[in-house]
Amino acid sequence: MSTAVARILGDVPADRRGQIVPRRVAVGAGEQGRRPAEPLPVSRLRPAYQQVADQLRELILGGSLSPGDRLPNEADLCASFGVSRSTIREAIRVLSSRGLVYTLRGTTGGTFVNRIRGEDVSDYLEASIGMMSGAQDITLENIIEARLILEIPAARLAAERRTEEDLEGMSAGLLMEAGEPDWLRKTVGQRSFHSSLVAASGNEVLQVLADPLLAVLASILKPPALEPETVQAVHADHVEITEAVRRQDPDAAEDAARRHLERLAELYRSA
Incomplete structure (x- = not known):
């Protein structure tokens, strides 16, 4: 186990590791002259593997474990968390299913912190x-x-930073949008425009x-949903937005994007 990772896992409080096992606590026991209190049942905690996965996830999201870092081996993790190998393996499977870690086989293998891409x-x-x-x-x-909230300010920023x-x-x-007679290819051009914006x-x-x-x-707008005149109007909106961004006119870009997206909103509602 690397020194840095050992230190990080060593910082997990012993009592916190102990929380992996459900316990029963007694309230008021041991006070002289009083009847010992009955043990109070504590609700069963989440499965041990989930608690281990959550603690490792916190270390990853908090930056204590960085992309490319190798996690300690199973034996070291078992010792750090006080759990069995099967629990550690299940915790790793949880993290892997969320794209946080990946495992390589072989002599140089192990479990590593993943680097998440925006496309993912x-x-x-x-x-x-x-x-x-x-x-x-x-x-x-x-x-x-949600789209209005995100894309209208994005158009303004695009005019400022493009x-x-x-x-x-x-x-x-x-x-692509203007030159494609096929509807599906035309929509690819429309999506490409908005993504580029x-x-x-x-x-x-x-x-x-x-x-x-x-x-x-x-996916909501199918070919019959838009008349040729509407398709032309959508394209004209795109041209107007592009010209505002080209001139680096934030107000015009924001206004054109708002009018365009409100037009699209009506089309989605009527589709």
Whole structure:
């Protein structure tokens, strides 16, 4: 076990490790002249493997364990947490299922802290939001509102921060949108435009959050849902936003994005 990781795990209080095993406590016992209190039942805690996984997760998210760091081997983890090998293995499986760690085999193998990419988070959110929407756990209005909150300010930031490369990305989306007669390919151009617009904001978190919403909403509009005139109006909106971003006019970009997204919101509601 590396010195740094050993120190980190060594900092886990002994009594906290002991919480892995459910206990019963007695209140008032031992006081002279009083009847010993009956032990009070304590609700069974979460499974031991979940508690180990949670503590390791805290170390990872808190930065004590960094991407690429190797976790201690099973024996060291067992000693640190006071649990069995099967418990440690199950805890590692939990962390792996959440994309926090990965395991390599061989002499140089082990379990390592993963490096999460923005695309991975977006893919997970897209699938999760899509499933929640399909199960009606979230409404169309929830998704529309979230997109307005994210993308309108992103358009303003794009006008302030855009680079020539950003403009090229937006223009490529416009060309694909305008030049494709096929509806599905046209929607790819539309999504590419919006993704490039948010990317031009220079804020990767906005892009991670906005792209999944765009993908879920794009699945709502099927070919019969939009008339040719509407498709042309949407394209004209995109051109207007692009020109405002090109001129580096934040007010115009924000206003054009708001009007465009409100137009789309009505289309989603009527689809």
